[in-house]
Amino acid sequence: MFGNKTSSPVTEQAVLEVLRTVQDPDLHRSIVELGFVKNLAIAGGDVRFDVELTTPACPVKEMLQQECRDKVAMPGMKNAIAVASDKSNVSKSTAAVNLALALAERGARVGIMDADVYGPSIPMMLGVQKRPKMTPEKKILPIEAHGLTSMSMGYLSDDKTPVIWRGPMVSGLIQQFLGVVEWGELDYLVIDLPPGTGDIQLTLCQQAPLAGAVIVTTPQDVSLLDARKGLKMFEQVNVPVLGIVENMSYFVCGHCHERTDIFRHGGGQAEAVRLGVPFLGEIPLDPEVVIGGDEGQPILLRNPKSPVADAYRKVAGAMAAQLSIANASAPAQSNVKFLWDPNKTGGKPNSAP
Numbered sequence: 001m002f003g004n005k006t007s008s009p010v011t012e013q014a015v016l017e018v019l020r021t022v023q024d025p026d027l028h029r030s031i032v033e034l035g036f037v038k039n040l041a042i043a044g045g046d047v048r049f050d051v052e053l054t055t056p057a058c059p060v061k062e063m064l065q066q067e068c069r070d071k072v073a074m075p076g077m078k079n080a081i082a083v084a085s086d087k088s089n090v091s092k093s094t095a096a097v098n099l100a101l102a103l104a105e106r107g108a109r110v111g112i113m114d115a116d117v118y119g120p121s122i123p124m125m126l127g128v129q130k131r132p133k134m135t136p137e138k139k140i141l142p143i144e145a146h147g148l149t150s151m152s153m154g155y156l157s158d159d160k161t162p163v164i165w166r167g168p169m170v171s172g173l174i175q176q177f178l179g180v181v182e183w184g185e186l187d188y189l190v191i192d193l194p195p196g197t198g199d200i201q202l203t204l205c206q207q208a209p210l211a212g213a214v215i216v217t218t219p220q221d222v223s224l225l226d227a228r229k230g231l232k233m234f235e236q237v238n239v240p241v242l243g244i245v246e247n248m249s250y251f252v253c254g255h256c257h258e259r260t261d262i263f264r265h266g267g268g269q270a271e272a273v274r275l276g277v278p279f280l281g282e283i284p285l286d287p288e289v290v291i292g293g294d295e296g297q298p299i300l301l302r303n304p305k306s307p308v309a310d311a312y313r314k315v316a317g318a319m320a321a322q323l324s325i326a327n328a329s330a331p332a333q334s335n336v337k338f339l340w341d342p343n344k345t346g347g348k349p350n351s352a353p
Helices: 013-018 061-073 092-105 122-126 167-179 199-205 221-236 267-275 287-294 307-329
Strands: 003-005 037-043 046-051 080-084 109-116 143-145 146-150 189-193 212-217 241-246 280-281
Touching: 013 037, 013 167, 013 267, 046 061, 080 092, 080 221, 092 122, 092 146, 092 189, 092 212, 092 287, 092 307, 109 287, 122 143, 122 146, 122 280, 122 287, 199 221, 212 221, 212 307, 221 267, 241 267, 241 307, 267 280, 280 307
Parallel strands: 080 189, 080 212, 109 146, 109 189, 212 241, 241 280
Antiparallel strands: 003 046, 037 046, 143 146
């Protein structure tokens, strides 16, 4: 029997997906496919399961024990943060990339996962177009660029061929990204969710071990209305909303440096107060953001001293602070601990102690 106290909630499907990579060396099939995994139970951060082997004197018992330990521990991913919006035109992916870079600037180890399977944009924004490699243990190595580790459907498919998948197929791929990608030691994993608040987005939020979420909106009333939908979605899956970011908030003239509120002012902050969540900050309009995104040079790299780059840094700092508050108020959990019970090999397992 194994017990694992995780640092954030996981799902049964996520655990099974990871265990599918553990193979019996003699039968050359996964322990999940062979039916060796029994009595999987998840309670809060506690994950337990039994591994029934074919014989009590199984010669590969210790090897399977260590591999199960390594795989299920999912080491190193401290905080997974979802970045969401209900509309695709609020530059959600741009915000996700630049927030990840701002966190990395502070010395954090950061990864970014592109969960927008139908319209992956992270490879273009990072300026990377190559396929990931596999380890001998069948783990996927993430792509590294600008100090970030990343994974996206864009690395796996031809950009000329549209992705036409049903919801369950999308969920399966996200499970692969979460469980089979060798993320390594991360302080933050930023997850760029697909736009919208439908069933697919809800399923992804249920599957991912999220520590918190950020909602990206714009000053217009229709976008603020969408922010309320996003808040309700995260409430359904018990994910704390770290705050609201107002994108396209204002414009700073490059000549006179005067600020102009093109749409309106204060809408995002007022909505945050109305919804009872923190307001993380305002991101100004800047044509270089679009140019940099198209050329694989996010604004924090293209023009690190610009007002919009500074705005992203302030938002990232506020987001990290809110995450610390959320983590401090969460129930205390112990470190990873495993137990291999020799009485649970062969035949029916005995009752758990």
